Amino acid sequence: MIELICAQGLWLALGIQGLVLALFAWRWHGLRHEQRRWPREPEDGWPELEVLLCLRGADAALPALLASLAAQAYSGCWHLHLVVDSEDDPAWGLVDPWLKTSQAGWSTLRRERLHNRPVQGSLKCAALRQACSGLMPATQLVVLLDADATLAPDGLQRLARACWRPGVGAVSGNRWYAPAGWGVLAWSRAVWGAAALVLMTLLHIPWGGNLALRRELVDVGGWTQLLEQGLCEDTGLLGPLQHLGMRYEPRPELLVMERSEPETWGEHYHWISRQILNTRLHHPLGVLVLLYGLGSILVLALLGLAVLNGIWWIALGYELGCWILLLCLQAVVIRRWSQSRQVIGWLLGVLPGQVINSATTVGAWLQKKVAWRGVTYQVTHRPDGVRLIAETNRLRREPASTDAVS
Numbered sequence: 001m002i003e004l005i006c007a008q009g010l011w012l013a014l015g016i017q018g019l020v021l022a023l024f025a026w027r028w029h030g031l032r033h034e035q036r037r038w039p040r041e042p043e044d045g046w047p048e049l050e051v052l053l054c055l056r057g058a059d060a061a062l063p064a065l066l067a068s069l070a071a072q073a074y075s076g077c078w079h080l081h082l083v084v085d086s087e088d089d090p091a092w093g094l095v096d097p098w099l100k101t102s103q104a105g106w107s108t109l110r111r112e113r114l115h116n117r118p119v120q121g122s123l124k125c126a127a128l129r130q131a132c133s134g135l136m137p138a139t140q141l142v143v144l145l146d147a148d149a150t151l152a153p154d155g156l157q158r159l160a161r162a163c164w165r166p167g168v169g170a171v172s173g174n175r176w177y178a179p180a181g182w183g184v185l186a187w188s189r190a191v192w193g194a195a196a197l198v199l200m201t202l203l204h205i206p207w208g209g210n211l212a213l214r215r216e217l218v219d220v221g222g223w224t225q226l227l228e229q230g231l232c233e234d235t236g237l238l239g240p241l242q243h244l245g246m247r248y249e250p251r252p253e254l255l256v257m258e259r260s261e262p263e264t265w266g267e268h269y270h271w272i273s274r275q276i277l278n279t280r281l282h283h284p285l286g287v288l289v290l291l292y293g294l295g296s297i298l299v300l301a302l303l304g305l306a307v308l309n310g311i312w313w314i315a316l317g318y319e320l321g322c323w324i325l326l327l328c329l330q331a332v333v334i335r336r337w338s339q340s341r342q343v344i345g346w347l348l349g350v351l352p353g354q355v356i357n358s359a360t361t362v363g364a365w366l367q368k369k370v371a372w373r374g375v376t377y378q379v380t381h382r383p384d385g386v387r388l389i390a391e392t393n394r395l396r397r398e399p400a401s402t403d404a405v406s
Helices: 002-035 062-070 090-094 123-133 155-163 184-202 215-219 223-227 238-243 265-282 286-308 312-334 340-366
Strands: 049-055 078-084 108-113 141-145 168-172 175-177 210-214 247-250 256-258 369-372 375-379 386-391
Touching: 002 184, 002 286, 002 312, 049 062, 049 123, 049 155, 062 090, 078 123, 123 223, 141 155, 141 215, 155 168, 155 210, 168 215, 175 184, 184 265, 184 286, 184 312, 184 340, 210 215, 215 223, 223 238, 238 247, 265 286, 265 340, 265 369, 286 312, 286 340, 312 340
Parallel strands: 049 078, 049 141, 078 108, 168 247, 175 256
Antiparallel strands: 141 210, 168 210, 369 375, 375 386
């Protein structure tokens, strides 16, 4: 009886994952095929664009990001607007060399400190509200980047070309984790990230690390009102877009290859928990992410039951099936089959990735407090959002693997 329950449950779970992968592959291929029909340039010219960069702490990758922004090959006029946590923040001085040079692609560069530190909402959302209140009058597109983002030489051009189309109000890329080593920690994050890419594409969950949106969302779409109580800026975009009759699109050509590795399992856990928490707080389909996590917990229970009852070949067969699905997913996403190192890496990370997904899903739905960049927030249910309850002055140079700044 136990063997039948384990076998049917695990094969059903594997079949559902295969079906979801097929839907993702169909959607991903459609987005790529659609891009081939776009005109080389927008019919009414390249929109004026403004990049907003909110900084707290000096990421190791920040100088490289500023250099890549300075070298951007954008055919239209664009501006760079930075809001730094304070004048004492280590990121403040990193911007100094760029204020004195004329050898950069932007038309204007502005740097200001965060003026108000509200109790309601995150500091990053407060910085974005401040930046949005001071947009250049002619700005038509707003681009949001993470401080550790990797931007291609034509990155702004790609964002503008994708977003400046009829009916589109916002576009974003996503991350694909491709560890350079053999670490189980790194490959478990790669497994989690692969599953997250599938869900974020199918459920239309935007990613703020590489995001472009139309000016209308700032002025009349209600997005800035969401920032007043929010923890993050991206996952709540669908409501304001629907209000304006516009849509969001995930874009394959904006995919970012990420090779950095998390430092510890604790850092890994808290980072993923916050990503899931953002979806729980702000996305209308966040409950589906919860159901996915609960499904992972059920699968782990069936795997454990199979092993404890000596029918380990059923558990092994399921894990090998998941490994094959990951290899197929990589072929769909980056259009290249796995090399030997990647084949072994996916195999190393598949079970730990399932465990961390289950643990972080539970944690994200139960946690009442979240720590982010030296700031602790109290998490409440909608519509209260989050409240800042503690802040430290410990600002340091952040490793390149950290995520969006607050």
